[in-house]
Amino acid sequence: MPVSLSIKSLTVEFTSGGYKIRPLNGFSCDGDDGQLMVLLGPSGCGKTTLLSCLAGLLTPTSGSIHFNDEEITGLRGRALATYRRHTVGVVFQAFNLIPSLSARSNVMVPLRLAGASRKAARERATTLLAQVGLSERANYRPGQLSGGQQQRAAIARALVHDPPLVLADEPTAHLDYVQVEGVLRLLRDLARPGRMVVVATHDERITQLADKVVELTPHLPAEQREPREVTLGEGQFVFRQGDPSDLVYVVQSGEVEILREMGDGAEEHVTVIGPGGYFGELGPMLNLPRSASARALSATVLTGCSVQEFRSQRPGHLGQAAAQS
Amino acid sequence: MFEITFADLRYRYRQFLIAVIGAGLVLAMALLLSGLAGGFTAEIDRTVGGVGAQWWVLPDNAHSSITGSEVFPQSDAAVIARSPGVTRAAPLVIVLQQVARIGSQTSNVEVFGVQIGNLGDPAVTAGRPLSGAGQVVTDTGVGAALGTTITVGAMSLRVVGEVTDRSMLGGFPVVYMSLHDAQALAFGGRPLITEVVTRGTPATLPPGLAASGNQAIEQSVLTNLSGAISSINNSKIMMWVVAAMIVAALLYVSALQRVRDFAVLKALGSSSLALFVGLALQAVIVALAAAVFAMIISNFMFGLFKQPVAIPASAFATLPAIAVVVGLIASLVALRRATGADPAAAFG
Numbered sequence: 122m123p124v125s126l127s128i129k130s131l132t133v134e135f136t137s138g139g140y141k142i143r144p145l146n147g148f149s150c151d152g153d154d155g156q157l158m159v160l161l162g163p164s165g166c167g168k169t170t171l172l173s174c175l176a177g178l179l180t181p182t183s184g185s186i187h188f189n190d191e192e193i194t195g196l197r198g199r200a201l202a203t204y205r206r207h208t209v210g211v212v213f214q215a216f217n218l219i220p221s222l223s224a225r226s227n228v229m230v231p232l233r234l235a236g237a238s239r240k241a242a243r244e245r246a247t248t249l250l251a252q253v254g255l256s257e258r259a260n261y262r263p264g265q266l267s268g269g270q271q272q273r274a275a276i277a278r279a280l281v282h283d284p285p286l287v288l289a290d291e292p293t294a295h296l297d298y299v300q301v302e303g304v305l306r307l308l309r310d311l312a313r314p315g316r317m318v319v320v321a322t323h324d325e326r327i328t329q330l331a332d333k334v335v336e337l338t339p340h341l342p343a344e345q346r347e348p349r350e351v352t353l354g355e356g357q358f359v360f361r362q363g364d365p366s367d368l369v370y371v372v373q374s375g376e377v378e379i380l381r382e383m384g385d386g387a388e389e390h391v392t393v394i395g396p397g398g399y400f401g402e403l404g405p406m407l408n409l410p411r412s413a414s415a416r417a418l419s420a421t422v423l424t425g426c427s428v429q430e431f432r433s434q435r436p437g438h439l440g441q442a443a444a445q446s
Numbered sequence: 447m448f449e450i451t452f453a454d455l456r457y458r459y460r461q462f463l464i465a466v467i468g469a470g471l472v473l474a475m476a477l478l479l480s481g482l483a484g485g486f487t488a489e490i491d492r493t494v495g496g497v498g499a500q501w502w503v504l505p506d507n508a509h510s511s512i513t514g515s516e517v518f519p520q521s522d523a524a525v526i527a528r529s530p531g532v533t534r535a536a537p538l539v540i541v542l543q544q545v546a547r548i549g550s551q552t553s554n555v556e557v558f559g560v561q562i563g564n565l566g567d568p569a570v571t572a573g574r575p576l577s578g579a580g581q582v583v584t585d586t587g588v589g590a591a592l593g594t595t596i597t598v599g600a601m602s603l604r605v606v607g608e609v610t611d612r613s614m615l616g617g618f619p620v621v622y623m624s625l626h627d628a629q630a631l632a633f634g635g636r637p638l639i640t641e642v643v644t645r646g647t648p649a650t651l652p653p654g655l656a657a658s659g660n661q662a663i664e665q666s667v668l669t670n671l672s673g674a675i676s677s678i679n680n681s682k683i684m685m686w687v688v689a690a691m692i693v694a695a696l697l698y699v700s701a702l703q704r705v706r707d708f709a710v711l712k713a714l715g716s717s718s719l720a721l722f723v724g725l726a727l728q729a730v731i732v733a734l735a736a737a738v739f740a741m742i743i744s745n746f747m748f749g750l751f752k753q754p755v756a757i758p759a760s761a762f763a764t765l766p767a768i769a770v771v772v773g774l775i776a777s778l779v780a781l782r783r784a785t786g787a788d789p790a791a792a793f794g
Contacts, residue, residue: 169793178713178790206715213792217710219450221457226449233449234715262457278714290793 124189124285124317126152126175131184133170134363136384143363143410144170145181150335152319157312159328160321162337163408168321169214171337172288175319177205188286206235210279212289212308216271218263224274225250225259231281249277253307269300276307287311289320293327305330338408348426359401359415359423366404366411368425372396375421381413393418402431450711451724455731458700465696465732469689469772470739476685477744477765481757483678486671488756489613490664493620496612497538497566499643501657510658511666512540512641513615520629520637522652526644533646536564537639539628542614546621547597548590555588555621556614557598559628565643568622573607579624583607587619598623599631616671617753686768689736694776697729701780708787718785725784726777733773737765 133145144167152158160168173179174186177193186193188208196204218227228246233239250259253273263271272292279287289308293301309330312318320327328334351370353359359370362382370377372394379400381389391413394400404411405428426434455462503526505516520537527535539559546555560566562576568583569575573592576583582596582603590596590605597603603623612620629635648657658666668675701708708721741762748755 173790173793176713176790176793178792202715205713211713211792213710215706217706217792219453219707219710221453222450226453230450230711231714234711234720 122189122285122315123154124315125154125187126158126286126317126319127185127187128171129185129187131171131174131186132182133167133174133179134182139383139385140389141362141382141384145174146363146365146410147184148337149184152317152333154317155312155314156332157309157318157320157330158333158335159331160319160335160337161323161325161328163323165409166337168323168337169290172211172290172319172321175286176209176211176288177201206231207282208284209286209288210282210284212272212275212279212287212292214291214294216263216268216275216295218271218274218278220263223260223262224255224266224270224277227263227274228278228281231278235282245281246277249280250274252280253277254303267300268295268297269303272296272300272304273307276304276311280311285316287316287318289318291322291324292320293322293324348424348430351423351425353417353421353423355417355419357417359417360411362411362414364411366401366409367427369399369402369405369428369431370415371399371424371426371431373422373424376418377421377423378416378418379413380416399431399435402428448724448727451727454700454704454724455728458703461696461700462728462732462735465692466735466739469692469733469736470743472685472689472692473736473740473765473769474744474747476682476689477740477757477761478747478751478755479678479682479685480761481744481748481755482751482753483675483682484756484758484761485751485754486616486668486675487664489611489617489754490667492611493614494660494664494667496568496609497643499536499565499645499660501644501647501659502663503642503644503648503651503655503657504640506654506656509666510656510662511669512663513542513667513670515640517633517638517640518652518655520625520639522655523639523642525652526642526648526655529648529650531647531649532644534565535642535644535648536561536566537625538566538641538643539625539632539638540640541628541632543618544598544621544631546588546590548588548594551589553588554618555584555598556618557628557631558620558622559625559631560622561625565645566622568607568609568612570607571610573605575607576622576624577606579627580604581606581623583609583622585612585619585621586610587613587617588621596621601627601631603627611754613754614667616674686772689733690772690776693729693733693736693773694779696732697725697776697780698783700728701725701783705783705787706792708784709789709791712787712789713792718787721784721787722777722781725780726774729777729780730770730773733769733776734766737769741765 128150131145131148134143162168174181181194225246228249229242232242232245250256253276255270255273258266258270292304308318374396377394379391381391383389400415505518508514508516523535523537541557543554544557545552567576570583580603582605584590584605586608592605595602595604
């Protein structure tokens with residue numbers, strides 16, 4: 122049966138270290154049957170958060186995920202447990218095999234948790250380990266396996282229920298190039314009619330194998346843009362914490378307060394930028410979301426410009442990059 | 447889930463072994479403390495039972511206590527012997543806490559002055575019974591060899607026989623001598639006695655005397671030790687608490703090490719309850735193993751106490767149950783780690 126994936130306006134917001142974090146902000150994308158989809162982006166861009174939502178392990182703040190016309194974000198209780206067990210298989214970044222169990226027993230775990238008999242689980246695990254080329258190491262514990270072998274065991278574990286959706290988080294992160302090839306070949310082969318494979322990675326080499334690449338932090342256009350003037354009234358926000366970063370702002374008149382929004386709704390004052398000062402340069406430079414909010418304290422006029430334009434106007438300033446992004 | 451529980455036990459066997467030994471030693475101490483408290487009862491039971499009497503006649507104001515200093519004339523013993531219901535009667539003199547010198551050593555002993563050949567005259571386990579003045583039969587705890595001379599008070603007495611397990615008040619050994627020697631030691635030779643022991647129930651007693659059964663006599667002696675017994679029992683409970691804390695510490699550390707495993711297992715479909723049951727099972731297994739270890743090594747730890755130690759069978763029987771409770775309580779410390787594990791953390 123062909124599978125389909127549709128993600129619409131997905132936003133995830135949570136509190137970390139007291140601050141409100143929004144790793145996903147209105148994210149949308151679609152996936153088709155048999156695809157190997159690669160989610161590409163640097164650390165902290167929300168790849169793992171998105172995989173957690175797809176795996177049914179994290180409930181988004183808003184938005185929806187439909188897999189085969191079933192809304193995953195609406196599942197609760199037993200239905201959600203059934204989805205996790207039978208629809209989705211997960212390959213974790215650090216393999217996450219249970220260290221006390223052999224490779225075979227690790228593969229058996231999801232089956233046993235689902236109520237399969239020991240004999241049936243053992244047979245299925247043996248078959249899957251053979252498929253990933255690990256028959257001879259089936260009785261070894263993870264600590265006795267190489268990184269690549271552990272990853273293959275983890276893939277076998279993800280496939281025990283023959284899930285139509287396979288998720289892999291940084292599957293090559295802990296592997297050398299010899300092992301990378303074997304694991305990628307395996308993941309590529311898994312993407313076939315009736316199944317979709319979603320791989321989250323910061324390794325751009327993997328995109329060569331992908332049917333679809335989704336960049337979670339899109340690159341800003343490199344070309345220089347004309348500066349634009351922004352006029353704000355008292356209390357108006359220039360940008361909010363978690364927003365995508367685009368421009369560097371220079372204060373022409375008035376004052377702008379930089380503040381952090383806390384998880385409990387409170388605000389943490391950071392600094393006030395007056396005429397001649399600038400802010401918001403690190404976000405667009407590093408392709409990171411805004412780590413703080415900027416709010417006009419009075420009637421304020423700003424000039425918003427691209428990083429390139431800012432560099433040309435104030436050479437040397439970004440090298441000192443100490444202000445808020 | 448039980449496969450994971452047992453596999454983890456094997457995988458971390460060194461950790462669990464340390465906990466088993468630690469908790470086992472503590473539980474062994476708890477067993478020995480039970481034995482110490484039980485020993486007070488067992489020793490007085492053996493010593494009173496060794497007299498062979500059914501009834502003890504003492505002054506009214508002694509309140510069944512053979513550890514007091516109340517005395518009455520020896521002539522009353524003959525009156526009691528003639529009382530209807532009495533088939534046999536013998537006067538006794540019990541003198542407590544006498545200092546005995548054996549060679550260059552001294553020790554405290556309890557003196558039993560007995561009528562030779564009558565109730566109270568002990569059956570010896572080595573040597574021969576008392577046959578006259580100037581002789582003693584001693585408990586082996588005195589440490590005097592047969593044929594040697596010991597000094598009790600101002601009297602020099604020859605050891606003619608030995609008995610075993612005859613002591614009072616927490617391990618003080620009993621020295622048996624003739625009634626006349628005991629009267630000379632305690633009363634300057636006056637014909638006074640502290641008890642008359644009988645077989646058969648005396649129908650009448652001389653004025654000012656009262657009869658008590660063996661159980662009442664034993665209980666009166668144990669009353670003197672109630673403070674010590676209470677302290678020992680409290681210490682025993684502390685030992686159980688310490689054992690629980692050792693197992694709890696192990697479980698907590700184990701749970702901390704397994705936080706990622708718990709998250710992964712939850713992500714794979716395990717319930718919080720199943721994770722907790724697995725942890726509780728580990729705790730119970732460790733506690734039970736510690737209990738078995740305690741039962742074995744306690745047999746080699748009697749030498750730690752000079753007092754008599756008699757571990758009651760009930761202590762052995764209840765120890766596994768206590769171990770299960772200890773294990774379950776210990777597992778509660780890891781409850782939050784298991785149930786609170788966030789399956790999304792498996793991605794982290």
